[in-house]
Structure formats: C-alpha cells, structure tokens
Amino acid sequence: MTKNNSVQQMVEVLKDQGPMTETQLHKAAFGYDRNRDWLQSNLKYAKMLRRGMEKGIIDRIEPAMKGRAKFLYFATKEIEVPCSAELDMQMANESENIQ
Numbered sequence: 001m002t003k004n005n006s007v008q009q010m011v012e013v014l015k016d017q018g019p020m021t022e023t024q025l026h027k028a029a030f031g032y033d034r035n036r037d038w039l040q041s042n043l044k045y046a047k048m049l050r051r052g053m054e055k056g057i058i059d060r061i062e063p064a065m066k067g068r069a070k071f072l073y074f075a076t077k078e079i080e081v082p083c084s085a086e087l088d089m090q091m092a093n094e095s096e097n098i099q
Helices: 007-017 022-030 043-055 084-098
Strands: 058-061 072-075
Touching (some): 007 022, 007 058, 007 072, 022 043, 043 058
Antiparallel strands (some): 058 072
C-alpha cells in the first residue's frame, strides 16, 4: 500500500520546525533522504515542493551561511482578510463621530 504525501505535510513541518534545506525538509516531512535512499526518485518530492512555491504557501531564501545548500525553505504567513461588512460598519461609525 502506498502512502499519499502532500504539500500540506511540508508546510506543517516548516511551521513547526522553521526554515530548512530541501533535503532536511524531505527527511522531516516524509522520512526520505535523497542522499541515501536510492530506490525512490527525488522527482516527486521536488515537484511537490515546486507546487507549494507556486501556490505561495512555501517560499525560499538564499542563506548567508556557506555550505552545499543553495536555499532555505520556509512556510509563508497566511494573510487574514477582514470581513468587508465589519469594515463598512467601522467606517460608518467613524464618519458619524466626525460630524
């Protein structure tokens, strides 16, 4: 039986553990180490990471530290959009107080 992995698993790991390299992320989220596991392909995990970046839920930066890793990946913050009805009422109340 195969296990279904998801981009959301990566996001949860990044939220819990903070920024990490691609190899660290795959190992923490799925137990997959591309440097040691020769039976599985890295392609599905790399594509999954790209999908998360395209959706805007994962982003990356170039680290200042020296090493083999070119990027550190992190979960982006979710933006809360306030309800427009609440904003309308707030603006209406503010305009009444000005008069």
